Amino acid sequence: MSTKERKIRVLIAKPGLDSHDRGAKIVARALRDGGMEVIYTGLRQTPEQIVETALQEDVDVIGLSILSGAHSTLFPKIMQLLKKKGMTDVMVFAGGIIPKEDIPALKKIGIKEVFGPGTPTSTLVEYVKNSLSK
Amino acid sequence: MKQATDIQRLVQGVFHGEKRAIARTISIIENNEPEARKIISLIYPKTGKAHIIGITGPPGAGKSTIVEKLAKELRNREKTVGIIAVDPTSPFTGGAFLGDRVRMQDLSIDEGVYIRSMATRNHPGGLSRATKDAAYVLDAAGKDTIIVETVGAGQSEVEIIKVAHTIVVILAPGLGDDIQAIKAGQMEIGDIFVVNKGDRENADKAVSDIRAALELGTQDKEWKPMILKTSALTGEGIGEFVESIEKHRVYLRKGALDFQRRANAEIELIDALKQKITQTIIQDLREKGEWVRATEKILAREIDPYSAADSLLKQRPRQPSTR
Numbered sequence: 001m002s003t004k005e006r007k008i009r010v011l012i013a014k015p016g017l018d019s020h021d022r023g024a025k026i027v028a029r030a031l032r033d034g035g036m037e038v039i040y041t042g043l044r045q046t047p048e049q050i051v052e053t054a055l056q057e058d059v060d061v062i063g064l065s066i067l068s069g070a071h072s073t074l075f076p077k078i079m080q081l082l083k084k085k086g087m088t089d090v091m092v093f094a095g096g097i098i099p100k101e102d103i104p105a106l107k108k109i110g111i112k113e114v115f116g117p118g119t120p121t122s123t124l125v126e127y128v129k130n131s132l133s134k
Numbered sequence: 135m136k137q138a139t140d141i142q143r144l145v146q147g148v149f150h151g152e153k154r155a156i157a158r159t160i161s162i163i164e165n166n167e168p169e170a171r172k173i174i175s176l177i178y179p180k181t182g183k184a185h186i187i188g189i190t191g192p193p194g195a196g197k198s199t200i201v202e203k204l205a206k207e208l209r210n211r212e213k214t215v216g217i218i219a220v221d222p223t224s225p226f227t228g229g230a231f232l233g234d235r236v237r238m239q240d241l242s243i244d245e246g247v248y249i250r251s252m253a254t255r256n257h258p259g260g261l262s263r264a265t266k267d268a269a270y271v272l273d274a275a276g277k278d279t280i281i282v283e284t285v286g287a288g289q290s291e292v293e294i295i296k297v298a299h300t301i302v303v304i305l306a307p308g309l310g311d312d313i314q315a316i317k318a319g320q321m322e323i324g325d326i327f328v329v330n331k332g333d334r335e336n337a338d339k340a341v342s343d344i345r346a347a348l349e350l351g352t353q354d355k356e357w358k359p360m361i362l363k364t365s366a367l368t369g370e371g372i373g374e375f376v377e378s379i380e381k382h383r384v385y386l387r388k389g390a391l392d393f394q395r396r397a398n399a400e401i402e403l404i405d406a407l408k409q410k411i412t413q414t415i416i417q418d419l420r421e422k423g424e425w426v427r428a429t430e431k432i433l434a435r436e437i438d439p440y441s442a443a444d445s446l447l448k449q450r451p452r453q454p455s456t457r
Contacts, residue, residue: 005255006165007228032229037253042236049242053235056242056249058157086154 008036008132010061013050014043015078018068023096023117027063030121031128047077055085061128064094064111071098071106079109091131095119141169145176151275153248159271160250164264174267177274182395184216184273185383188298190260190284190291190323195306196330198237199366200375201283205241207376208279214246216272216280220261222287223253230254234283248272259293260284266297295323296401299394300382302326305344307336321347324359326378332363332371357385419446 012028014021021043028038039057041049054062064075071094082090094106095115103114112131115124144162147155159177163170187204189197198219205215219234230253241247250268257263261284272280282298284291294301303324327348329340344361360378364371386394419425428442437445 007253007255009161028231032224032231033227035228037223037230037232037251039232039235039251041242042233042239045239046243049239052242053249055153056157057251058161 008061008128009039009057009059010036010063010128011039011041011050011054011057011059012063012065013041013045013053014065015045015047015050015074016066016068016070017044018066018070019043020067021065023067024063024065026121027065027095027124030125031063034125034129036125036128047074047081050078051081051085051087054082054090055087059090060132062090062092064092064096066094066096066098069097071096072102075106075111076109079111082110091128093127095124141172141176145173148177148271148275149180156248156271156275157250160264160268163267163271164252164262174270177270180274181270182273184269184277184280185300185379186269186273186280186282186298187379188282188284188294188301189304190294190301191286191304191328192306193286195286195304196366197283197286197304198234200304200328200330200364201234201281202238202241203364203366203369203372204281204376204379205238205247207372209244209246211376213278214276215248216269216275216277217241217247217249217283218265218268218272218280219249219251219283220265220285221251221253222285223255225256228255248275248277254285257293260287260291261293261297265293269297292323296398299386299391300325300379302328302379304328304330305340306331307334307340325357325382326375327359327361328371328375329361329363330366333365333368337363356390357382415450424449 010031012024012031014024025040028040031038039053039059041053050062050064064078066074075094079092082088082092092111093113093115094111097117098106098114106114113127144155144159148159159173162173189201191197201217201219205217208215217238219232221230221232221234223230232251232253234251235242235249238249241249252262252265252268254262261282265282269280269282282294284294301323303326305327307329327344329337329344331337341361341363348359348361360381362371362375362378364375366372416425419428424446428446431437432439432442
């Protein structure tokens with residue numbers, strides 16, 4: 001046991017009821033190809049499930065993918081639960097269908113960045129790596 | 135001083151089953167951080183109570199679904215459960231897609247279940263280097279049963295014998311040719327064989343194929359491997375599956391467990407010694423330049439590796455004997 005091995009652990013989660021996960025899986029694979037360990041939990045996750053998973057898996061980052069428009073209800077719930085469990089050191093970003101005008105409110109509750117559809121996966125990978133190295 | 139308190143607090147948290155403590159501890163050990171060894175030395179004395187079940191078998195047989203059903207049934211019987219699900223690390227990118235939790239969604243908010251996904255990080259044999267230590271953490275945290283789900287790559291997956299007490303091999307019908315082909319490896323280490331997707335037509339044939347394959351390899355085993363059919367989707371056969379695991383656990387308690395534990399303790403000691411000795415000696419040889427000299431000689435075909443090793447060891451100063 002001599003050398004340290006540190007990997008970035010990311011949870012890619014789909015809160016709410018939307019059932020299109022192609023985008024989430026593309027992001028998950030891109031982050032994997034970027035050398036990260038990506039936990040993917042599947043569709044229809046509740047805020048409780050997402051936070052509990054993030055806790056048990058000791059993730060550094062949570063990526064929330066949502067297409068249903070329910071971000072304004074679900075994201076605050078998730079951020080509250082993270083705070084309650086003392087997990088404010090976990091970086092949270094989001095992607096999917098999120099109108100630009102909603103982004104400031106999301107950033108205010110602690111979502112670090114919101115990526116729209118068509119964001120190159122390389123941008124995401126770089127973003128995660130750079131944010132964590134700070 | 136703060137470091138010492140943090141480690142103590144973390145370890146106490148593990149003993150109390152606190153999830154944050156469990157999570158952080160597994161990470162520290164997995165990442166080989168400086169505190170890892172100290173932590174292991176503190177938690178190890180509290181291990182040895184959990185029953186550890188290894189779930190192995192080829193991809194597509196339904197391991198994760200069976201693990202979920204197994205965990206749920208154990209919860210019905212009021213056991214607390216730890217699950218470690220291992221997936222492969224890409225040798226090219228160093229990253230991993232850990233998707234076993236997709237099939238375990240119902241369990242994620244059960245307070246009595248702790249699930250951790252681990253990547254192999256290029257460790258061979260179907261598990262990661264830290265899988266065993268993660269099992270120690272869950273054991274010390276008081277989990278009654280720990281389920282370790284291996285990568286599922288096939289015959290070479292035998293690391294699981296170092297970690298689990300009861301080894302289950304999950305197979306599916308239609309993998310019939312694979313059953314014929316799996317002569318060594320998994321057929322030898324399985325205590326319980328499960329034919330999943332048992333509602334399919336060729337399930338019974340799969341069961342008889344396995345029985346035939348096992349009979350071919352009869353050594354005088356006290357424990358005759360059990361063969362069962364399940365359907366993870368319908369839940370059929372899961373009750374009997376849990377019963378068979380319990381039967382094996384009882385069998386182990388009668389004496390085989392002591393033998394297994396002693397064998398495992400020796401394997402662990404050998405592994406630990408190998409690591410330490412290799413580290414120490416090679417470091418020393420590198421520092422003295424002997425390592426490079428020996429390598430050059432081997433490259434120049436002046437000496438073979440075995441003779442080089444002999445020569446290097448002979449040259450090492452003997453430790454002064456203590457009176």
